Amino acid sequence: MENYKLPHADFEISRLIFGCWAVVGGFNWGHQDKKDSLDAMREAFDNGISTFDTAEAYGNGASENLLAEALGDKRQDIIIASKVGPQDFLPENVIKACEKGLKNLKTDYIDLYQLHWPNPEIPLVDTLGALQKLKDDGKIRAYGVSNFGNQSLDTCKDSGFTISSNQMAYNLIFRAIEFSILPQCVSDNVPILCYSPIMQGLLTGKFASAAEVPDDRARTRHFTKDRPQARHQDEGCEALTFQTLKEIKKFADENDVSMGNLSLAWLLAQKGVAAPIVGGRNADQVKKNLKTMEVKLTPDMISHLNDITLPLKEELGNNADLWESVSRVV
Ligand SMILES: NC(=O)c1ccc[n+]([C@@H]2O[C@H](COP(=O)([O-])OP(=O)(O)OC[C@H]3O[C@@H](n4cnc5c(N)ncnc54)[C@H](OP(=O)(O)O)[C@@H]3O)[C@@H](O)[C@H]2O)c1
Structure with missing residues (x-):
């Protein structure tokens, strides 16, 4: 496994990160067998994945609990990236949320603590100050952000507080960050951790048409606003999405590689990307x-993959919010 040194952090992350959201099942994912989840996390660790991304929001602490159960005995050898939700961005609440996370994770430090989504209602500088305090106190080793757009990144830069990463939705069929967020992150030295890197399974080729995609995964702006769980108001671009997936599959077959591996390898080749965070529901x-x-x-x-996914990139535009028309990525 390759590793990657994050800025303003005294540790390396693995270049594939295991995403601990789907392993709790429930919202977005449906039924999940606990043994499969534990096996998946241990399989990842046994094969060099040191870094695990979780959040209090994933199953209200259940994901953090599960990580502790799967790999608590390997604490010194794993890197835990967790998150605090925007409802807790007042400084005193950041501290409390972190304490809760530490309890859930059964540990006394979190390696990378991330702000899950921007909260324009609370001064970001105050929130960053709380993260710095947690770092000074040894409760966290580094801090990062997630779903941060250009304006919030500017505030981070001007504040003098040093963020180690920005976690963003990024994959072959969702390239919105390339318009302005990725270039800014490159120039500010804020590496990207890519979430939904195989677009929640779509980039493995497991769904042949939009109709086959379960409603909870068809909430993204690729799909029509008429899907029952959609929160956006867009028409979607289902035909173009599935045409693009077909072309990626054809190219993967021609090169004798799976679509999922091709998609993850494409991300690893992008300038500014530290690691994709990929979910897995079993070993x-x-x-x-x-x-x-x-x-x-x-x-x-790489340039062929860029070309065949360009029409979809242009259709979905520069809104880096996968799920809402009025972008929460600010
Ligand atoms: N910061 C944020 O706002 C944010 C948002 C979303 C996610 N995340 C993080 O990013 C991580 C990954 O994102 P994600 O879970 O949304 O999407 P993802 O990694 O693109 O997709 C994961 C899903 O794809 C399917 N899958 C995985 N490997 C497969 C394979 N080899 N073959 C076939 N299917 C496979 C599994 O679901 P099925 O088997 O059910 O198809 C799995 O749960 C999350 O766990 C979380 O840590 C962060």
Whole structure:
């Protein structure tokens, strides 16, 4: 496994991060077997994935609990990235949320503590000050942000507080951050951790049409606003999305690589990307995703993937919010 040194942090993360959201099942994911979840996390660790991304919001602490259960005995050898939700951005609440996270995780420090989504109602500088205090007190080793757009990134930069990462939705069929967020992150030295890197399974080719995608995963702006759980007001672009997926699949087949591995390898090749954070619901999926590290893309392959996904990138535009028309990524 390759590793990556985050700025303003005295540790490295693995270049594939295990995402601990789906392993709790429930909202967005449905039924999940606990043994499968524990096996998935241990499979990841046993094969060099040191870094695990979780959040209090994932199952109201259940994901943090599960990580402690799966790998608590390996605490010194894993990197825990967790998050505080925007409802808790008042400084005193950041501290309380962190204490709760530490309890859930059964540990006395979190390696990377991230602000989950911007909260324009609370001065960001105050929230960052609380994160710095947690770092000074040894409760966290570094802090980062998530879903932060240009304006919030500007505030971070001007504040003098040093963020180590920005976690954003980024994958072959959702390239919105390329318009202005990724360039700013590159220039500010804020590496990107990519969430939903295989677009919640779509980039494995498991769904042949929009109709096959379960409603809770069809909430994104790729799909029509008429899907029952959609929160956006867009028409969506289902035909173009599935045409693009078909072309990616064809290219993957021609190169004898799985679509999922190709998609993750493409992310790893992007300037400014530290690591994709990929979910896996069982050990078998984790094994398959790990094969990404064997894939070497040539510049021609990368540019072909850029070309075939460009129409969809342009159609979805620069709104980096996967789920809402009025972007919460500010
Ligand atoms: N900061 C944020 O706002 C934010 C938002 C979303 C996610 N995240 C983080 O990013 C992580 C990953 O994102 P994500 O879970 O949304 O999406 P993802 O990693 O793109 O997709 C994960 C899902 O794809 C399916 N899958 C995984 N590997 C597979 C394989 N080899 N073959 C077939 N299917 C496979 C699994 O679901 P099925 O088997 O059910 O198809 C799995 O749960 C999360 O766990 C979380 O840590 C952060």
